[in-house]
Amino acid sequence: MILEILKCHGSNNDFLIIDEMTKPLFTEQLRSEIALLLCNRENGVGADGILFVLGSENFDAKMRVFNADGSEASMCGNGLRCVARYVCEKLSIQSAVVETMKANLVVNERESILGEIPTYQVEISPVSFELNDLPLTLNQQTLIDEPIQELSEIKFTAVAVPNPHLIGIVTKDQIQSNVQKELSEKVNSPNKLFPDGVNVSFVKPLQKGSIFVRTFERGVGFTNACGTAMSASTLVSCLLGLNEFEQPVDVYNPGGKVRCVAHKVDNSFKIDLIGNATFTHRFQIEIQLEQQVFSYLKKEEITKEISQYKSLEEHSKQVLNEWM
């Protein structure tokens, strides 16, 4: 089978987009196997995940997200920005609704966050602090800024947006230590607390209106950034009084920077995630699904977009050098 693949990234969290809008091409099992084969950084194309873009009966498109280990996730914030751009450009529209596993989400083209970098805003919702929704097996209903005794002394907040996140506000020393890796590996191996695993973020407040977030992603490991994690971290920083609801928060990450706005209406929450949607490569591959092998027929690097994004990487590095 011959496949066209678009490689893209949001904050250097990179994905392969496979277009199934005209008709579904794969079974569930095959999507998982393709993710394992193509995301491999040694002998695959290399990516943190695959975004399958499908047609939708009631909305503009549907997104399915598979992690590099072949597991499916209910949501992907950085990936949704890339899918937003893909769908808007394909349908010649500036705004769309994309169906995801648990919600139909509004996405919009936005003015660039720096230079001419293509920028999209996506809605991150639904949000739940109920432990059953992650799931996190503890004898309580929610976990807001509290340590989990079995894990560590760090205080965590557990939130589903709707994929599961564990967010800890930490010091610079804790970010630079091995603690996050050890703890994340524990909760993403078979364990009683998080039967489905969890994305673990360490958050360092920088100054009012800006935070740094580093995330160990379920199904991948440390990535340059995780969009749902940065959204969840912004929300938690507002809930704990470090930042303000309805005000933009600059979220720095090892791959760049995004802007998030957390909204609270009565007791329900949602977050806007605004950031780059950069297309870096176009590939045509021939894939033999039964043998699980592939070869390249065409490779094209989109150099203009790769160099446009460098300005944001530089800006982010400079800011982090000042503050961290």
Ligand SMILES: N[C@@H](CCC[C@H](N)C(=O)O)C(=O)O
């Ligand atoms: N990188 C993504 C999240 C991808 C899914 C996550 N690893 C999970 O399993 O929940 C993002 O940008 O949100």
